[in-house]
Amino acid sequence: MNESYSQKISERQWNQPDKGERESRREATFIDDIVQKDHLERQVLAALEGAETVFDGGAGSGRFSILLAKRGLRVTHFDISKPMIEKARELAAEAGVLDRMEFVQGALEDLSAYRDGQFDLVFSFDAPVSYTWPNQERVIGELARICGKRLLLSVASRLGSLPYLADPIQKSHYILDENCGDPFVDWCLSHREEMVENFRFDRAGMEKLLAEGLMGGQAEIDEYERGGAPWCITYSFLPEELRGILEGLGMKNIRMAGPGAYARSISWEILRKIMEDPEQRRDFLDFCYEYDQNPYVLGMGKDNLFASAEK
Numbered sequence: 001m002n003e004s005y006s007q008k009i010s011e012r013q014w015n016q017p018d019k020g021e022r023e024s025r026r027e028a029t030f031i032d033d034i035v036q037k038d039h040l041e042r043q044v045l046a047a048l049e050g051a052e053t054v055f056d057g058g059a060g061s062g063r064f065s066i067l068l069a070k071r072g073l074r075v076t077h078f079d080i081s082k083p084m085i086e087k088a089r090e091l092a093a094e095a096g097v098l099d100r101m102e103f104v105q106g107a108l109e110d111l112s113a114y115r116d117g118q119f120d121l122v123f124s125f126d127a128p129v130s131y132t133w134p135n136q137e138r139v140i141g142e143l144a145r146i147c148g149k150r151l152l153l154s155v156a157s158r159l160g161s162l163p164y165l166a167d168p169i170q171k172s173h174y175i176l177d178e179n180c181g182d183p184f185v186d187w188c189l190s191h192r193e194e195m196v197e198n199f200r201f202d203r204a205g206m207e208k209l210l211a212e213g214l215m216g217g218q219a220e221i222d223e224y225e226r227g228g229a230p231w232c233i234t235y236s237f238l239p240e241e242l243r244g245i246l247e248g249l250g251m252k253n254i255r256m257a258g259p260g261a262y263a264r265s266i267s268w269e270i271l272r273k274i275m276e277d278p279e280q281r282r283d284f285l286d287f288c289y290e291y292d293q294n295p296y297v298l299g300m301g302k303d304n305l306f307a308s309a310e311k
């Protein structure tokens with residue numbers, strides 16, 4: 001198992017024709033996605049001082065790349081998946097920022113086209129680095145190399161994923177509107193009972209993930225090769241591990257956060273009430289941002305572990 005699986009994951013996951021469209025609608029359907037996007041957006045907007053050029057690695061449908069182009073920055077939107085890039089290009093055209101964006105199809109495993117320190121701000125959000133296993137450390141090193149001033153990363157969180165994996169119906173507790181007609185929302189609701197019925201706590205699986213950080217493994221890879229499971233492997237990080245990698249690269253002022261840690265402790269009914277009232281929603285998201293940066297909760301972000309660092 002030593003080749004990179006990101007290309008394979010891309011073929012069956014990111015390259016689905018409607019994936020870009022679905023990714024661009026995430027915050028309209030799930031509360032955990034609202035909280036995570038809000039956190040990452042605040043982090044990236046707080047990192048813009050003195051920045052003119054940006055590299056967004058694994059930029060998807062452009063949630064953050066388009067936002068920064070709208071702020072006047074020159075953005076390289078880099079992604080492995082052509083359909084995701086096409087969706088982002090369409091949204092960038094609608095936003096009137098095509099002239100400030102360059103779209104590049106490529107894999108994070110090869111950033112040799114870029115010079116040391118080429119971009120003032122480099123970021124990679126919502127786990128693209130985690131799909132590059134077993135090359136994730138080298139990829140972080142390359143992102144740090146092409147970064148001139150600031151590097152922001154959000155990767156799959158090992159501690160944060162464990163409760164999620166042990167609770168297959170957790171995602172349905174973040175549904176904003178049960179009647180919105182979104183196919184994934186309908187799937188979560190229609191499979192709820194079946195998932196509870198079939199659930200069994202897999203202690204050995206949890207211990208293995210905690211020790212090794214791999215979601216998926218040889219069994220999933222074999223299944224994938226036979227044409228089955230679309231998602232063969234993702235590497236999840238521990239907070240001290242990610243900090244250690246950044247320190248080892250000589251990065252300074254490292255700060256970390258666990259987006260979604262506060263929200264995950266609050267029940268579905270209450271979360272939905274908060275989201276319905278714009279004032280409470282604003283206050284709640286402000287407070288989540290503050291709480292989720294407390295060092296004692298950063299491992300317990302919903303899916304992602306966030307880190308920012310300076311050259």
Ligand SMILES: C[S@@+](CC[C@H](N)C(=O)[O-])C[C@H]1O[C@@H](n2cnc3c(N)ncnc32)[C@H](O)[C@@H]1O
Binds near residue numbers: 106
């Ligand atoms: C969950 S999406 C996140 C998109 C975007 N960063 C955001 O937060 O909206 C992950 C993205 O990473 C891209 N990706 C996955 N592996 C990659 C790789 N090895 N190199 C470049 N992009 C990759 C996928 O195509 C997908 O668009």
